[in-house]
Amino acid sequence: MSHWTQQQLLQCLADTFGAANVAALEDAERAYQVVLPDSGDLEVTLVAGEDQIYCSTPLVTADQVSDRAGFNDACMRLNPINPLSNLGLSTVDGQDVYVVFGELSGDSTQAQIIHEIRMLAVNAIDAIETLKPFLVNA
Amino acid sequence: MSILSKILTLFRGTANEAGQAVVDKNAIRILDQELRDSTTELARSKEELTKVMAQRQLAANRGTALLSKRKEYEGYVQGALAKGDEALAREVAVKLSDVERDLQAEAGNVQQMDSSIGSLKTAIRSTETQLARLKQQINTVKATEAVQRAQSAVAARHSGANSKIGTALDSLERIKQRQEEQGARFDAAQQLEHETGDGDLQARLAGAGLVNDPSNVDGILERLRAPQQAVLVDDSQSAEKQKLLAAESLFGERK
Numbered sequence: 001m002s003h004w005t006q007q008q009l010l011q012c013l014a015d016t017f018g019a020a021n022v023a024a025l026e027d028a029e030r031a032y033q034v035v036l037p038d039s040g041d042l043e044v045t046l047v048a049g050e051d052q053i054y055c056s057t058p059l060v061t062a063d064q065v066s067d068r069a070g071f072n073d074a075c076m077r078l079n080p081i082n083p084l085s086n087l088g089l090s091t092v093d094g095q096d097v098y099v100v101f102g103e104l105s106g107d108s109t110q111a112q113i114i115h116e117i118r119m120l121a122v123n124a125i126d127a128i129e130t131l132k133p134f135l136v137n138a
Numbered sequence: 139m140s141i142l143s144k145i146l147t148l149f150r151g152t153a154n155e156a157g158q159a160v161v162d163k164n165a166i167r168i169l170d171q172e173l174r175d176s177t178t179e180l181a182r183s184k185e186e187l188t189k190v191m192a193q194r195q196l197a198a199n200r201g202t203a204l205l206s207k208r209k210e211y212e213g214y215v216q217g218a219l220a221k222g223d224e225a226l227a228r229e230v231a232v233k234l235s236d237v238e239r240d241l242q243a244e245a246g247n248v249q250q251m252d253s254s255i256g257s258l259k260t261a262i263r264s265t266e267t268q269l270a271r272l273k274q275q276i277n278t279v280k281a282t283e284a285v286q287r288a289q290s291a292v293a294a295r296h297s298g299a300n301s302k303i304g305t306a307l308d309s310l311e312r313i314k315q316r317q318e319e320q321g322a323r324f325d326a327a328q329q330l331e332h333e334t335g336d337g338d339l340q341a342r343l344a345g346a347g348l349v350n351d352p353s354n355v356d357g358i359l360e361r362l363r364a365p366q367q368a369v370l371v372d373d374s375q376s377a378e379k380q381k382l383l384a385a386e387s388l389f390g391e392r393k
Contacts, residue, residue, distance in 0.1 A: 031284055031285070040308070041312055042306060043292060043304050045292070047281050047288065049280065050277045051277060056289070059305055064307060090286060091286070092286050093293065097305070100306065101285075
């Protein structure tokens with residue numbers, strides 16, 4: 001079990017990113033949303049699971065990709081050289097969404113959690129910039 | 139079929155139809171079922187192990203008893219032979235052969251049960267590993283589902299029923315837009331500074347011949363080399379000189 005209580009985790013996030021940019025999501029259990037103004041208001045979702053903390057941010061919806069095969073291939077090649085984060089395909093509300101995500105041990109320190117979130121944002125912006133040639137209207 | 143391939147098949151099958159909730163529910167259902175099966179199997183294996191170990195102990199006890207019986211009968215046979223009672227010795231020897239046959243059978247039993255115990259222990263270890271992995275997979279699937287629920291909630295919050303997921307692509311566009319705005323603001327500020335600042339005014343005044351051009355070193359030298367009075371009178375028509383005269387009169391140099 002993660003040693004972070006909801007209150008502690010919220011406080012830890014608010015201390016770094018500002019209380020206005022951090023919220024607990026009532027719709028999902030132990031889920032938090034962090035907005036990163038420095039990364040173009042990128043939104044990172046955190047979920048404190050039983051023994052891990054999951055961080056995820058939507059990269060691009062699949063309908064914005066013009067060349068799915070090329071995009072998938074590029075994603076697989078980017079994945080091994082992406083520090084701390086992974087690229088994946090997920091379905092939200094019946095819509096295919098490419099996501100950048102990372103998993104942390106439940107007993108990670110504040111510094112590790114913050115680092116993970118920042119890296120996730122940097123990686124997501126880097127990745128979408130790199131993958132732009134495969135998108136619609138590129 | 140491995141558990142993961144079952145789930146993947148499920149993902150592929152329903153991704154375009156019923157939506158994610160069904161997939162997640164089914165994925166968790168599959169994993170939960172696997173978890174229950176493995177837990178049952180583990181309990182059964184442990185029960186079986188206990189039974190076999192108990193049987194082995196009983197067989198080993200019987201073996202020990204047979205060994206001592208064998209020793210006892212050997213003593214009887216030797217005793218009877220020593221007394222020259224061949225018939226009695228033979229009678230006991232028949233019993234001894236039964237004991238030895240039982241002893242061999244019991245040894246075979248124990249060996250068989252030892253190998254059963256070994257494979258049961260291996261099976262239990264691998265089931266325990268599988269159980270731990272299953273539990274981890276269930277946690278991951280549940281967390282992934284929670285992330286998706288959260289992202290769906292955020293999308294709904296942003297734009298009501300017509301939910302639009304905010305992506306890194308949107309953020310990248312915002313970053314670029316902000317950089318452009320910032321660049322434009324910087325240019326505007328520079329332009330403004332240029333237009334309103336001292337630098338521009340001085341340049342325009344100098345251009346209009348209204349201020350002294352500090353770079354006019356030759357003019358200064360020429361003025362100072364010549365007799366002062368004459369220069370001032372002779373050149374009084376030059377705008378620069380007139381201005382100098384005005385400045386001198388203002389500051390009281392000239393009477």
